[in-house]
Amino acid sequence: MTLQTHLLAKAANQARGLAIDAVHACSSGHLGLPLGCAEMGAVLFGHALSHNPERPRWLNRDRFVLSAGHGSMFLYGWLHLSGYDVPIEQVKRFRALHSTTPGHPEFHETPGVEATTGPLGQGIGNAVGMAVAGQMAAARFNTAEHPIFDYHVVCLAGDGCMQEGVAMEACAFAGHQKLDNLILIYDSNDVTLDAMAVKTQSENAAARFKAIGWDVQTFDGHDMAAFLKAFNKAKKTKSGKPQLLIAKTIIGKGIAEVQGTAKGHGEGGAKFSDTARASLGLPADQHFFVSDDVRAYFAAHKQRLVRGCNKWAKTFKAWATANPEKAALLESRNTAPNAAALLAKIPAFPADAKLATRAAGRDVLQPLAAELPLLFGGSADLYGSTLNYIAADKDFDPTNRGGRNIRFGIREHGMAAIANGVAYDGLFRPSIATFLVFADYSRPAMRLAALAKLPVLYIYTHDSVGVGEDGPTHQPVETISGLRVIPGLDVIRPADSEETAGAFAAALERTDGPTLLALTRQNLPMLNEIPLQTRREGAAKGGYIAVKESAALTHILIGTGSELQLALAAAKTLGAGVRVVSLPCTSRFDRQSAEYRESVLPAACRRRVAVEAGVTILWHKYVGLDGKVVGIDRFGLSAPAPLAFKELGITAEAVVAAAQSL
16 A cells, blocks of 8 residues: 555645644643654554554454653554544543543553553563564464564654663564564654753664664655654564664654654643644634545545455464364463462472472472463573473573573563563463573562553562671662552462462462562471461451460461561460461452451450561551561671571571560
8 A cells, every 4th residue: 555645645744733723722731742753653553553443452453552651642643543532522621530541541441542651761671571472472373374473563752761761671672582573763852851962862773783683774854754654664674683763763653843842741832722724724613623535535545444454353263163272272361360270280399398489389380380371471581590491491592482491681670571571462471581680670660560550570588697708788678668669569488398389279270460479598497286277268368367366365466478487486485365367468368358357367366476588668457557577677698597597586486576565
C-alpha cells in the first residue's frame, strides 16, 4: 500500500490538535512529544504497524510501547483515531478522575496500552522483555509450515528515557542477545525538561549503540517518507541486531511560541492554543476536531488491519490442528496453576535435612519447572548463589531461543524491567533472582509490577544478617520491611525447606501480582515439630499456628524465616501456655478472613513477641502496643552468621526475656 502522505499529514496535525485541546482543557499534561512525534505517529498507526483495534491483545500484533509515558496524549490520540475503544469522550476527559486516559499510560486501563510507563526508561526495559518473549514464542511454537509468531516490538523513547540507567542496562542486554525483533525509536529533539539537552548530555548516541551491537539509522522525524523507509528497513533487516531509529524532531512542533525549547516539554504551550490551532489549519470553533476524510481513512485502514488479523487467524487454526500439543501448551498460559497440584509434584524433604532455603528452592524449582514449561528463570550473574537454574534446560541466547535460563549480567534494574515486559506480554511466566539487598537496584520495576498486577516471581536470596562475613553492605536488615509496604507485592520469607515448597507453590498460583521469595544463605534445620502439610499449606496462607499451646494461652510468639526456630526454642522454655505462630508473609495473612486471623492471633492475648533479624517497625501491627519485637534497628556487621545473630541480640534467650518482661 502506498503511503497516503497528504491524508496522514492532515491526521498528524489533527492529532496535534487533540493533544493541545486535551492538555488545555485540564491545564495539565505534556505537549512536547505528542506534537513533535505526530508525523511518526501517523505513519505508525496509519500505515506501518500490524495490529488490530478490535483485538487489542491479538497474539501476533506488533507491540507499541510509549516509554516516554508523559507524552500519553500521543498514544491516546492515535488509539482513538485507529478505532480502539478510546472514544472522543475519553480523550476530552484526559487526566480526569476515573477516565481511561490517565496522566501516564496504565496497563489494564486503556485498550491498546501495552505497559504502564511513567518512570522514564522503564518502557525500554519492558520492550526488551517483550522482544525476548517474541523470540521465545517463535522458537517454541512456530513450525516451518505455520510461522504464527513474527511480530516486532516498537518502542518510542526520548532523551529522558535514554539517560536513565535502566534503559542502558536493557539496551546492552538487547544488543548482546541480538534481539532483532526490537525497534527503538529515539525522539531526539535536543531538549530535556529543564533545559536544552546539551546541558546534561554530550554522548554520540549512534556510536554508543553501534558499539553495543545495534544497527542505527538517523533521519528527519517530520519527513514521513524518510521515517517509513527507515522503519521498513528496520523491520526487514537480516542483520541479527536490534534497531535504533534516531528521529531528529522539533519538540512542541506547531506551537511557535515554545517549539524547539524546554518550555515546549510540558503544558506551557497550551495557553497559545488558539494561534497554534489556527496555524495547524484547525477550525477555531471546533475543539477536538477530526475531519471526515481522516476518519474515513482510519476506518478503512482499520478494516485492512482486521483482514490481516483474520488471515493470520486462519493460519493459527491450521497450526493448532496440525500441532495439538503446541496448541495446548500455548493455551495453558490462560490457566492459573493450582498450588495443591504443584505441591503434589514436590517430594517431601528428609526429616534430618539441613538446607539453606535457597538450596531448598533449587530442589523445589526443578519439578515445578517440569510442570510449568512456560516458566523461565533468570539471574543477575548469580546462578551459583541464587541456585535458581532450571537444570533440565539450557541458556536462552542467540543460538538457542528455546532456552529457559537467562543470564542477565550484573543488571538488576534492567533485569526486573525486562521481566515486567515478559509479564505484560502474557505468553511466559518470568522468575528472576539476585541477592535480596540488591532489591534496592530493582525496586522501581518491582513497584511497577505490583502497580500493574504482573505475576513476576522474584527469587531473592541472602535474606538477612545470616549472610555473615560479607558484612552490612550485603545484609538487608531494612529491605524486607521496605518491600512489604509496596501494595500488591507479596513477600514470603519461609522458615525451612517445607515452608519453601509451600511458598513456591503459592507464588506460582498467584496471577494478579508479583511475589518475592526471601531465601537464606545459611543452612536451617527442618522444623519437624510442625507437621509437614501444615508448613506447606501455612506458607500459602501467610501465617498459621506452628505450635499450639497445651494449657491456657498466656503468650504468642511470632517468628518468620530463619528466626521461627528461635520462637520455637523460646516456647519450650516459657512453658505450656505459649503459642508459636509462623508469619512468613504478612500480606497473604492479611488477606485471610477475619475469622481465620482471629483464630491464629486472638485479640484477647496481648502478650506477644515477634522476632525477625531486621527492622522492627512493621511488627508492631501484629504485637500491638503491649507487645515487644526482637529485631535489628541498625545495620549489620561482618562476622560468621551465628556470631552475627548473637552479637545483634537475635537469640532464643532474647525472645524468652522479652516474653517474661510482659
